[in-house]
Amino acid sequence: MRLGLFAAAMLASTAILPAYAQEAAKEIQPEEITNVKITAGTEMLFSMDLALNHVVDGRIYVMDAKTLKPIGIIGTGSLGMAQFPQGSKDIYVATSHLSRTTRGERSDFVEVYSGEDLTFKEEIPISNNRAQALNYRSLFQPSAEMKYLFVQNATPATSVTIVDLAAKKQIGDIPNPGCYGIFPSAKTATRFATLCGDGTVGTIDVKPDGTGEMKPSEAIFDADADAIFTSAYRWGDYWVFPSYGGNIYVIDVEGDTAKLVDKIEVAKGVEGNWRPGGYQPLTVHDKNGIAYMLMHSNGTEGSHKNPAEEIWAVDLKAKKVIGRSKSVPAIGLTVNQGDKPALFAIDGLKAEIVRYDLPDAGKEFALTPAVAASGGDLPDQVEVR
Amino acid sequence: MRLGLFAAAMLASTAILPAYAQEAAKEIQPEEITNVKITAGTEMLFSMDLALNHVVDGRIYVMDAKTLKPIGIIGTGSLGMAQFPQGSKDIYVATSHLSRTTRGERSDFVEVYSGEDLTFKEEIPISNNRAQALNYRSLFQPSAEMKYLFVQNATPATSVTIVDLAAKKQIGDIPNPGCYGIFPSAKTATRFATLCGDGTVGTIDVKPDGTGEMKPSEAIFDADADAIFTSAYRWGDYWVFPSYGGNIYVIDVEGDTAKLVDKIEVAKGVEGNWRPGGYQPLTVHDKNGIAYMLMHSNGTEGSHKNPAEEIWAVDLKAKKVIGRSKSVPAIGLTVNQGDKPALFAIDGLKAEIVRYDLPDAGKEFALTPAVAASGGDLPDQVEVR
Amino acid sequence: MSKLIDKLFGAIDHVTERGSRQMAHRLGRRTFLSFVGKVAVGGAIMPLLPFDRDGGGTARAAAEKTDQECEYWRYCALDGFLCTCCGGTINQCPPNAQVSAVTWVGTCQNPGDGKEYLISYNDCCGVASCGKCLCNFNLRERPGYRMGVHNDINWCMANTQSNYHCTVAAVVGLGNSNG
Amino acid sequence: MSKLIDKLFGAIDHVTERGSRQMAHRLGRRTFLSFVGKVAVGGAIMPLLPFDRDGGGTARAAAEKTDQECEYWRYCALDGFLCTCCGGTINQCPPNAQVSAVTWVGTCQNPGDGKEYLISYNDCCGVASCGKCLCNFNLRERPGYRMGVHNDINWCMANTQSNYHCTVAAVVGLGNSNG
DSSP states (O other): OTTTTHHHHHHHHSSSSSSHHHOOOOOOOOOOOOOOOTTTOOOEEEEEEGGGGGGGGEEEEETTTTTEEEEEEEEEEEEEEEEOOOOOOSEEEEEEEEEEEEEEEEEEEEEEEEEEEOEEEEEEEEOOOOBBBBGGGGGEEEOOGGGGEEEEESSEEEEEEETTTTTTTEOOOOOOOOEEEEEOOSSOEEEEEEEEETTTTEEEEHHHHHHOOOESSSSOTTTTTTTTTTTTTTETTTTEETTTTSSSEEEEEESSSSSHHHHHHHSOOTOOOOOOOOEEEEEEEEETTEEEEEEESOTTTOTTOOOEEEEEEEEEETEEEEEEEEOOEEEEEEEOOSSEEEEEEEEEETTTTEEEEOOOOOSOOOOOOEEEEESSSSSEEEEEO | TTTTTTHHHHHHGTTTTOOOHHOOOSSSOOOOEEEEEOOOOOOOOEEEEEOOGGGEEEEEEEETTOOOOEEEEEEEEEEEEOOOOTTTTEEEEEEEEEEEEEEEEEEEEEEEEEETTTTTTEEEEEEBBBBOOOOOGGGEEGGGOEEEEEEEEEEESSEEEETTTTTTEEEEEEEOOOOEEEEEEOOOOTEEEEETTTTEEEOOOOOSSSSSOOEESSOOTTTTTBBBOOOOOOETOOOOOOBBSSSEEEEEEEEOOOOOEEETTTTTTTTTTTOOOBOOOOOOTTTTTTTEEEEESOOTTTTTTOOEEEEEETTTTEEEEEEEEOOOSEEEEEEOOOSSSSEEEEETTTTTEEEEEOOOOOOOOEEEEEEEEOOOOEEEEEEEO | HHHHHHHHHHHHHHHHHHHHHHHHHOHHHHHHHHHHHHHTTTTTTTOOOOOOOTOHHHHHHHOOOTSTTSSGGGHHHHHHHHGGGTTOOOTTEOOEEEESSEEEEEEETTTTTOOOOEEEEOOSSSOOOOOSSSOOOTTOOOGGGGGGGGGGGGGGSSSSOOEEEEEOOEEEOOOOOOO | OOHHHHHHHHHHHHHHHHOOOOOOOOEEEEEHHHHHHHHHTTTTTSSSOOSSSSSSSSHHHHOOOOSSSTTTTGGTTEEEGGGTTTBBTTEETTTEEEEEEEEEEEEEEEESSSOEEEEEEEESSSSSOOSSSEEEEEOOOOOGGGGGGGSOOOOOTTTTOOEEEEOOOOOEEEEOOOO
């Protein structure tokens, strides 16, 4: 029952409630009003909604990954980023709040929410310079061992805020001028890489005092001719990037400076000028070593955010396309990492999340449409854990 | 030019801008980027958008009343109320902001915006107990002579916050238990009336120290059998209320206690059981003494928010319906007060504002559809000044 | 029962502060409690409500509406987002939303048994507005001068986390609308 | 010109604080200004731009698009709400929205004269998001490591009032995309 009928109770005697309601109480067991409990171990799908029409009120729609039935919502403020680290039970949000909703003073925070019941746990103040951008997974990343959280800043000068998770405070703000995006080392908790406009990849080692210098790699890509998307996925210790021109760059950021491991020319020799497109155009099933890419035909300069017509499966070891399938007009894609893999795509036109079931490991590539559900007003990132 | 090209300038030399853009500057006069100036004397239409799907981010869409072309937007926070006093150049908003957008500490304010350029001017803190309700014009009213602003509170216990406009501060919070809505006296700046659930109308005189006692009228209406809507308009010194049952109550609040002046049985004897409906179901053209009402047929208990099928014109002096016309499914209605009157209706299904031109004074009632424009996500009040 | 009342009053004093405390004082504690006592603690051992909570079985067969549809019988005076579309159930808020401390009520007829029930419409609070399944029925709804049956206001008003998220519809008693 | 530069630097120092000041320092003041100088003050006395601002006349005849449509030629790299649908014009913010202190640029071909122009996309800031005429074209757009041509970020970032409202598209120079 909780506090349910307070209003009715309080106001009954002052003619605020009609007489019939005052007579209403009879011998019946009133229903208790409580909260839904999330079943432990539920695989969750997270649709990040930019909500551009109401940009101060972004949110994460949380769904059951199997059925896409709603579980709840987490508010993410103004152009907030979110992270759902595998192995963690928490959800991290880096965002901004304005003191008067759409105006007034800006305050930035890393916020921690429980992945078990979606409740707010705590907030860590950070400097007010984080990139207020569309949801790109590379703008907010945890380090190896969850020692740090890294937040990409832009004023528009770029730098990276370092949050110490044990101390629960910001310990540094390291410039990465001309560079953007955070790609942490898998083994070294103090190390991350960043993509630079001159085609190099910078590596930054965070010192205990929160400072650090960027060490450039050799030139790895050409931002004019074949720009790399900043939405990347891990494959083992590597980071896997799609490029505007239809290639996959496999980059090793574990060392002192970053190295190009492989460049797979996915679309080469295929008729129709197919290219990757969208905001999250590639995902990798780590165990199988298969990348899935959102591809559109007749690609041109400027088509790099076009929704997909097909999803391609690329075997990263064999370095070849192993399958193609029709797709909803998707602008974002992720894959779960279990033994029964499924793809989750953002239908950019319907603003829906679509689940495609994938064949078991070793079977031929095919997509089986399973379920679809609203992903919010303008979802631009999808994650699963 | 202002500060336009800062980013490009700043970043040009670091390979962040492509070479062609660095070469781009040629002999050409760059356009200056400025602000639109609103032509003085523009009659403005205000569509108040509840934006329930993003309830923290309510807004007023401001349009040119003649063309319904957009002029600008004023953000109104969480379930904010607005007032556009005739004769004033300012716009007043009573609203709430949360410290973390959708969570955290609540702070309530009266905010003042310029009616000349829609910019924010100042805010007056008020106690955090105002009614966070749909937009009802009676929940936020100025006194005569603009001495006070009155804000209806609900915790759910009801009271009225008194804001002294000269001192720019809250001076009182006067209980109106069992009552709701504010209907200021036209002549006495310290006096307002309020509707009560027992069918009386309370009158409160604000003392200089911000206190006051409520004096009940005789019973004026029956909240069970013929409840009065709380959205009312002025006709001279009177307030005009529609009722669920299809009547108009003309109430005089100028005296020590309120008095029923007239009860006009608008729908009596008309086939089809017509009733008023919506959130703002009646408006009055003060000079002509004509009330316009949103009417739906087959009215029943619970149909009082149904959208209109017709708009009826009621001559308040002659106490009779002088015309009926088809209407969009309207849930709100207002009329401008000039010599070329026009009605502005909220189409509740399309979320549009529709302008109907009215015949000149003395001519037969007819509605001429003029223009329509988006009123936001979920407009629930419309005003013109 | 005294524990329930203590809890209720404690919460009221805490959440609605001056206004409701004054009100309770003005009305007298006994009057204040007379209604709540009957509804909240009457017939405490009845094991089950006489209808199916998910709208299945008899009730559903008669009504042909699920609790994710506006026309479901319990929603006869509900204005808001159905929590059943937002991760909640007919009487449970989504995992992270506070149950509102105060409510409005409706009296709705269950087509399954033809009886009327008193429905408590609790808002769920403190989370961004859900935005799904917006419904608006107003049977016996009245303006704010009958606050206990008024649905055009945020009933999260008395919670520490006051943002509106969605609305549940719990049966809390038998009703009698006298028609 | 020095007045313009003072104004520019003053504003930059004020609004973007540490980050951009460091950046300007690191790059050197001369480098920093080399691009702005050319664009902002080149050919200061040309009376009119060689096309119709409202998309009428020759330009419109060729393009058949008004500046309230996404396909209008100036919007070739614009991602956001058109201010022309929000109470602004092609190069004027609505009355109460701040012009952004920083911008991204595009190089778009005007079908009216076949020439390419450098377009400054200024966001208008400090007012609730407009929500009308959402457009998204990305000619020569690049990720944030080429920040000056990146459009997936809030360019109100350097304003005291940082909320995104809508976007204008002002011609600030002749362009040359080399194809």
